[in-house]
Amino acid sequence: MAADFTLPQLDDRVLSTLNSDGTRRWMQPRDARGRYWRARVGVAITLIALFTALPWIRIGGKPAILLDVMTRQFTIFGTTFRSTETLLLAILMITVFISIFLITALFGRVWCGWGCPQTVYLEFVYRPLERLFIGARPMRGGGGAPLWRRMAMYGTFLLISAHLANTFLSYFVGTDRMLHWTTGNPSDHPVAFAVFAVTVALMLFDFVFFREQLCTLVCPYGRMQSVLLDRNSLIVAYDRQRGEPRARSAQRKKLEESAHRVGDCIECTMCTQVCPTGIDIRDGLQLECIHCAQCIDACDEVMKRIDKPTGLIRYSSQNRMEGTANTSFRYRLMLYPALLVVMVSTLVLLLARREQVLIEQERTVGSNFTLRDDGSVETPIRLLIENRTEFARTFTVHGLADVAIAGELPRVEVAPASAASILFVVRTTAASFGRGSRHGSVLIRDDGGTEQIEPLSIAGPFNATGPIGSGEER
Ligand code: SF4
Ligand code: SF4
Numbered sequence: 001m002a003a004d005f006t007l008p009q010l011d012d013r014v015l016s017t018l019n020s021d022g023t024r025r026w027m028q029p030r031d032a033r034g035r036y037w038r039a040r041v042g043v044a045i046t047l048i049a050l051f052t053a054l055p056w057i058r059i060g061g062k063p064a065i066l067l068d069v070m071t072r073q074f075t076i077f078g079t080t081f082r083s084t085e086t087l088l089l090a091i092l093m094i095t096v097f098i099s100i101f102l103i104t105a106l107f108g109r110v111w112c113g114w115g116c117p118q119t120v121y122l123e124f125v126y127r128p129l130e131r132l133f134i135g136a137r138p139m140r141g142g143g144g145a146p147l148w149r150r151m152a153m154y155g156t157f158l159l160i161s162a163h164l165a166n167t168f169l170s171y172f173v174g175t176d177r178m179l180h181w182t183t184g185n186p187s188d189h190p191v192a193f194a195v196f197a198v199t200v201a202l203m204l205f206d207f208v209f210f211r212e213q214l215c216t217l218v219c220p221y222g223r224m225q226s227v228l229l230d231r232n233s234l235i236v237a238y239d240r241q242r243g244e245p246r247a248r249s250a251q252r253k254k255l256e257e258s259a260h261r262v263g264d265c266i267e268c269t270m271c272t273q274v275c276p277t278g279i280d281i282r283d284g285l286q287l288e289c290i291h292c293a294q295c296i297d298a299c300d301e302v303m304k305r306i307d308k309p310t311g312l313i314r315y316s317s318q319n320r321m322e323g324t325a326n327t328s329f330r331y332r333l334m335l336y337p338a339l340l341v342v343m344v345s346t347l348v349l350l351l352a353r354r355e356q357v358l359i360e361q362e363r364t365v366g367s368n369f370t371l372r373d374d375g376s377v378e379t380p381i382r383l384l385i386e387n388r389t390e391f392a393r394t395f396t397v398h399g400l401a402d403v404a405i406a407g408e409l410p411r412v413e414v415a416p417a418s419a420a421s422i423l424f425v426v427r428t429t430a431a432s433f434g435r436g437s438r439h440g441s442v443l444i445r446d447d448g449g450t451e452q453i454e455p456l457s458i459a460g461p462f463n464a465t466g467p468i469g470s471g472e473e474r
Helices: 035-056 087-105 110-116 117-132 147-173 174-184 188-211 212-220 249-257 294-305 330-350
Strands: 063-067 073-076 079-082 235-238 315-316 355-361 376-387 393-398 412-413 418-429 435-446 453-461
Touching: 035 063, 035 110, 035 117, 035 147, 035 174, 063 147, 079 087, 079 117, 087 110, 087 330, 110 117, 117 147, 117 188, 117 212, 147 174, 147 188, 174 188, 188 212, 294 315, 355 435, 355 453, 376 393, 376 412, 376 435, 376 453, 393 418, 412 418, 418 435, 418 453
Parallel strands: none
Antiparallel strands: 063 073, 073 079, 235 315, 355 376, 376 418, 393 412, 393 435, 435 453
8 A cells, every 4th residue: 555645845935946846936036226236237237348358358469368278278367377387376266265255254245246147147138138028027938928029039048148158168268269160160170069059058058047046056155155254244134123013004004003113114025026036135144145236226216115214125234233333353354364465475476486487307108218338328308398488489408417418409399388398318327327317417498598407317227237127228
């Protein structure tokens, strides 16, 4: 006999985007065009222009930003870093993280509500277009709107997503390659086209279907808010003292006449209707709140209409909302700036001392050395030469002291901000070896006249008695 199993019934919604029966609760936020909305439009336009222009801007002939993962070169404001510069890149990343922590401690989730591409493109590109094509409160999939309007909307979304994908990928492959790909035949570069198609599909999935769930369910930054914020941080908050007890307009008069205290909140629910993540800010600070200030604009509008002071919902801090002043001393406001100073100073120091040419000895494959009849030892050496300058350079290797170069002088040309390997053979005497290897050095000279001595570890015979390891005798 089958077990009688019933799902537990939930009185309240577990997630703002989920109905109690497990179905998706589709957000259809109203417009609230107040002062914060106008300021956010200005910020959004600036950020979209910047995002679109950055890969095209050249600094010293290089893109302002190019994160070339394939060649492991990262160009940031005209300076190219290679993946070998791990310390520099690590400090750069740590500096970015500490800056985010500091900004969050001071200004809360200002990034989420004002600067994040997810919010900017959803709220100021996709959502306004949706309203334009199928109305202010569209149903899921545009149901109810004429077919041609829905088709036009999805066509426009596709074009915008394609443009967005091209811009996004330009940060990783550069605008020249992107132009070449977009003006060429997709069959000539199927992999690039496949990456482009997948990126467009992901953009469409996110901005048309997934939307606010990226902030409420996926984004790690949103999950970290409980540790990044404290009671002094700037948040969007409802003034409970002033707003409660709530009463609808119809009840207010009666309550006021019977000498009951009535708060300023008239239960109009405008603050929840405009919220893009579907929460009620009157329930207090919540992880889902992206601090977009839409509810502030909506409530201010209501307050003006009922002739009450604005700011029932406002930017404030938990402390201020509870009537206490913000703490003047905060550990995190001492710690983060101190760490930032250390990181930025280290970064500046490393950049100032950054070598223009980096040479490293690499392991060679095959025989370690050859012992010749005349008592000389020939050892193959491989050097990786990294040219961090803006010009192509030709490097020549010269022998030094008792380390001679066998054959012609090795020479290699290395393109700007690139690296190349050079393989050559050094000749030494067997008697100069002690325990299977010795030190020596060669001189590397470039066509610009710069010289540097490169120390080598040279494999050879053990106590000069004969070949060992993978060496061979001739
Ligand atoms: S918009 Fe203001 S008045 Fe209306 S329900 Fe929200 S807090 Fe209350
Ligand atoms: S509660 Fe207000 S600030 Fe928070 S996400 Fe909703 S509308 Fe934006």
